[in-house]
Amino acid sequence: xxxxTHDSVxxxxxxxxCIAYLRGTQGLQSPLVADPLGPSAFPMILGWSGLLLAAVQxxxxxxxxxxxxxxxxxxxxxxxxxxxxxxxxxxxxVLEPAGYVLATFAFVVISFxxxxxxxxxxxxxxxxFSTGLYYLFVKILKINLPAGMLFRGW
Amino acid sequence: MxxxxxxxxxxxxxxLTPTNLMWATVGSIIGTLIGVLPGIGPVSGIAILxxxxxxxxxxxxxxxxxxxxxxxxxxxxxxxxxxxxxxxASSVVTTLDGYQMAxxxxxxxxxxxxxxxxxxxxxxxxxxxxxxxxxxxxxALRFGPAEYFGLMLLGLSSVTSLAGKSLVKAMLSMILGLxxxxxxxxxxxxxxxxxxxxxxxxxxxGFLVVAIGLFAISEVLLAxxxxxxxxxxxxxxxxxxxxxxxxxxxxxxxxxGTVIGFYIGVLPAxxxxxxxxxxxxxxxxxxxxxxxxxxxxxxxxxxxxSANNAAAVGNMVPLLTLGLPGSSTTAIMLGALMMLGIxxxxxxxxxxxxxxxxxxxxxxxxxxxxxxxxxxxxGLWVKILAIPERILYPLILGxxxxxxxxxxxSLTDLLLACGFGLLGYYMRKHDYPVAPAVxxxxxxxxxxxxxxxxxxxxxxxxxxxxxxxISLVLLILSAVSLASPYLIAAFRKFxxxxxx
Numbered sequence: 001x002x003x004x005t006h007d008s009v010x011x012x013x014x015x016x017x018c019i020a021y022l023r024g025t026q027g028l029q030s031p032l033v034a035d036p037l038g039p040s041a042f043p044m045i046l047g048w049s050g051l052l053l054a055a056v057q058x059x060x061x062x063x064x065x066x067x068x069x070x071x072x073x074x075x076x077x078x079x080x081x082x083x084x085x086x087x088x089x090x091x092x093x094v095l096e097p098a099g100y101v102l103a104t105f106a107f108v109v110i111s112f113x114x115x116x117x118x119x120x121x122x123x124x125x126x127x128x129f130s131t132g133l134y135y136l137f138v139k140i141l142k143i144n145l146p147a148g149m150l151f152r153g154w
Numbered sequence: 155m156x157x158x159x160x161x162x163x164x165x166x167x168x169x170l171t172p173t174n175l176m177w178a179t180v181g182s183i184i185g186t187l188i189g190v191l192p193g194i195g196p197v198s199g200i201a202i203l204x205x206x207x208x209x210x211x212x213x214x215x216x217x218x219x220x221x222x223x224x225x226x227x228x229x230x231x232x233x234x235x236x237x238x239x240x241x242x243a244s245s246v247v248t249t250l251d252g253y254q255m256a257x258x259x260x261x262x263x264x265x266x267x268x269x270x271x272x273x274x275x276x277x278x279x280x281x282x283x284x285x286x287x288x289x290x291x292x293x294a295l296r297f298g299p300a301e302y303f304g305l306m307l308l309g310l311s312s313v314t315s316l317a318g319k320s321l322v323k324a325m326l327s328m329i330l331g332l333x334x335x336x337x338x339x340x341x342x343x344x345x346x347x348x349x350x351x352x353x354x355x356x357x358x359x360g361f362l363v364v365a366i367g368l369f370a371i372s373e374v375l376l377a378x379x380x381x382x383x384x385x386x387x388x389x390x391x392x393x394x395x396x397x398x399x400x401x402x403x404x405x406x407x408x409x410x411g412t413v414i415g416f417y418i419g420v421l422p423a424x425x426x427x428x429x430x431x432x433x434x435x436x437x438x439x440x441x442x443x444x445x446x447x448x449x450x451x452x453x454x455x456x457x458x459x460s461a462n463n464a465a466a467v468g469n470m471v472p473l474l475t476l477g478l479p480g481s482s483t484t485a486i487m488l489g490a491l492m493m494l495g496i497x498x499x500x501x502x503x504x505x506x507x508x509x510x511x512x513x514x515x516x517x518x519x520x521x522x523x524x525x526x527x528x529x530x531x532x533g534l535w536v537k538i539l540a541i542p543e544r545i546l547y548p549l550i551l552g553x554x555x556x557x558x559x560x561x562x563x564s565l566t567d568l569l570l571a572c573g574f575g576l577l578g579y580y581m582r583k584h585d586y587p588v589a590p591a592v593x594x595x596x597x598x599x600x601x602x603x604x605x606x607x608x609x610x611x612x613x614x615x616x617x618x619x620x621x622x623x624i625s626l627v628l629l630i631l632s633a634v635s636l637a638s639p640y641l642i643a644a645f646r647k648f649x650x651x652x653x654x
Contacts, residue, residue, distance in 0.1 A: 115544035
């Protein structure tokens with residue numbers, strides 16, 4: 001796929017999002033007489049502007065007024081970031097049950113492995129990092145981080 | 155005038171005691187640290203320090219808190235420059251040129267000018283606070299909803315400076331930010347918008363969630379892809395110290411940033427973030443070679459960093475003169491002051507001159523101390539860039555998680571940040587700039603509420619926009635600001651010069 005197609009697809013997605021957003025304004029009614037704009041006005045302005053701009057973008061790309069960035073995308077390139085993203089979501093989900101220290105340790109170690117860092121060094125850095133930060137934030141700055149099921153009562 | 159100087163001397167006598175000097179230093183250090191950590195901001199910092207202030211005398215307590223506040227303005231730029239992750243809302247603009255400078259091996263000069271700009275701005279703004287507080291606040295009081303709307307429009311018009319190659323994409327990004335700002339309960343009517351039945355969304359989506367997602371998480375995802383496909387450019391090792399030439403080049407940027415930041419900071423509700431965007435915009439427009447902005451122009455760091463520190467001082471003006479907090483940070487400070495038995499406001503000048511003047515004197519001290527503290531640290535921060543990215547980035551994510559989760563305790567926020575991270579990754583791969591989205595999130599609700607309040611006040615007529623003088627001026631400035639790239643290009647073509 002050329003970059004031109006990529007750009008158009010992106011613009012079409014934006015247009016679709018704007019249409020969905022505009023549909024969301026339908027349920028909003030304003031009970032107040034004194035507020036002439038109501039809660040739906042601003043979203044409508046935004047939705048229509050977005051739609052217009054997306055159309056402009058598609059036209060500009062196809063009439064060649066804008067030369068798209070020369071950025072060849074390879075399929076293989078997407079895998080690592082998406083994998084890291086999935087790992088991040090899992091990290092967020094286990095944060096509360098497992099506690100900050102464990103969850104962060106696991107996340108950091110696995111990320112290191114994904115990026116090619118040797119296990120022993122990665123493990124050491126991750127352990128130091130997660131316990132160090134936990135100590136700094138919870139004990140010194142008194143910001144609450146989940147202790148997790150193992151460390152409850154610490 | 156002499157009365158001011160003698161009062162200031164009194165203030166210095168309060169501020170220069172060993173105890174207060176110690177508190178100023180402690181506050182500065184903690185503030186810088188908090189500023190560096192993405193997500194933990196001055197509000198959290200003050201909340202953390204308030205228990206420390208129990209039992210302290212009011213002057214010392216305020217010295218500690220304000221030193222911390224300015225410290226966060228200094229620290230926020232550090233991560234913006236080094237790893238493209240804004241530590242604070244007010245440091246978002248610094249990422250545009252600061253990060254580029256870092257990737258060109260000029261992180262040292264960038265960090266140095268951020269510290270120096272903050273110092274210059276702080277010092278001049280404090281002078282402004284001392285001498286011009288009263289006339290400035292009376293002008294600020296004339297800002298009603300219509301004027302705020304005009305100011306927000308002016309802020310949004312700075313999107314043209316953030317646009318890079320495609321203004322359309324920048325505006326779409328800005329609309330994304332504005333759309334996000336509509337999520338939540340509508341303040342005027344109490345109706346929930348776009349919450350999809352999720353109670354955690356009733357409060358809206360905070361700036362922080364969006365910023366950490368769009369900047370930090372997307373940066374890591376992008377870097378991981380570039381490392382994996384071997385397209386990541388290595389950072390050249392460059393100078394650590396600032397060249398005299400850099401300083402001279404940035405001088406006027408710092409002065410302009412200070413003036414803009416101070417005045418916008420005085421306006422309640424408008425703060426350091428808007429100030430930094432507008433200052434950057436103005437600087438870019440006034441430059442003879444605006445194409446260098448966004449690619450590592452040092453003025454692009456000097457200007458917003460000065461503006462945000464000036465705005466932090468400006469924020470104190472309504473607090474000290476009227477007892478009106480202009481931002482969440484000053485609101486908490488107000489709470490702290492009241493707990494200590496001080497009522498800020500017009501009478502504070504007379505009833506608690508030691509607090510008032512001691513505070514002002516300590517601001518000078520705090521500023522100086524921050525400069526002394528931060529300049530040597532530049533060398534240390536630059537070493538962070540030497541850490542291999544595959545180690546650095548997962549650690550950044552670990553810290554960002556604290557930033558999002560630690561303060562709110564909300565898993566929804568964390569997942570939303572991840573979502574924005576993925577969105578930001580997609581956006582950046584397709585050259586949609588992310589800074590305008592943050593601009594939209596910050597300005598959106600205030601802009602909408604101002605417009606609706608103004609319409610209520612004018613009984614539904616839109617003419618108020620041009621009838622009130624300040625509002626008219628701001629609207630004209632916004633229009634000029636939006637149109638100016640095209641006007642300038644057309645003008646240059648007319649003269650036979652190349653358009654850029």
